[in-house]
């Protein structure tokens with residue numbers, strides 16, 4: 701298995717080095733790691749904005765020396781309508797194996813924080829997030845997958861936080877059909893599993909993606925610390941199989957390769 705969503709110390713909130721992830725992957729018998737540090741231009745909290753990250757990306761030839769596991773070069777681009785063109789300019793003419801397109805802020809506020817939900821109904825808070833994701837799909841930079849669809853429920857204050865497909869069928873379908881039409885994939889992110897017993901997106905949305913003909917699915921832990929490498933991948937695979945998925949994708953040079961889920 702390859703973990704397609706890992707933050708290293710290059711991210712402002714990352715705590716482990718690439719070498720630590722590679723050593724841990726070898727120890728666990730993993731197939732590979734894909735480093736996807738943040739590129740979040742225009743993010744409202746300036747300490748998270750790191751436009752210089754691309755200048756600091758480590759030498760991947762060196763990281764690949766002496767290890768048999770795959771070491772993939774990725775990035776997590778935070779979509780922001782005001783800065784998407786700058787992101788496109790920064791990413792152009794650089795080689796990546798994999799790019800995650802993520803929405804971290806909606807109308808300038810990160811739903812990670814309580815402030816986002818104040819003065820909004822659940823329908824407004826969740827619906828506005830899904831609209832922002834829909835808008836992000838046509839970003840002018842190339843990307844491989846949509847990151848953590850459902851991020852808005854991760855820290856939401858509601859007693860039943862998970863945002864099911866049946867609550868927003870039209871918005872979800874518009875997003876899923878557009879992802880499929882554009883030839884992009886869907887990331888299954890396990891970072892909310894401990895809290896919600898759910899992946900992002902949740903199972904009903906994965907099932908719908910499969911029903912609509914979606915096939916490109918990657919797994920990512922979104923680890924910021926080496927102990928979460930491959931976290932909850934077994935549970936996620938079981939959820940995928942129960943949702944009707946047959947394949948897991950791995951990316952190299954921005955191209956997906958589909959393998960049967962084992």
Ligand SMILES: [Zn+2]
Nearest residue numbers: 776802847848
């Ligand atoms: Zn993210």
Ligand SMILES: [Zn+2]
Nearest residue numbers: 705707776922
């Ligand atoms: Zn992330």
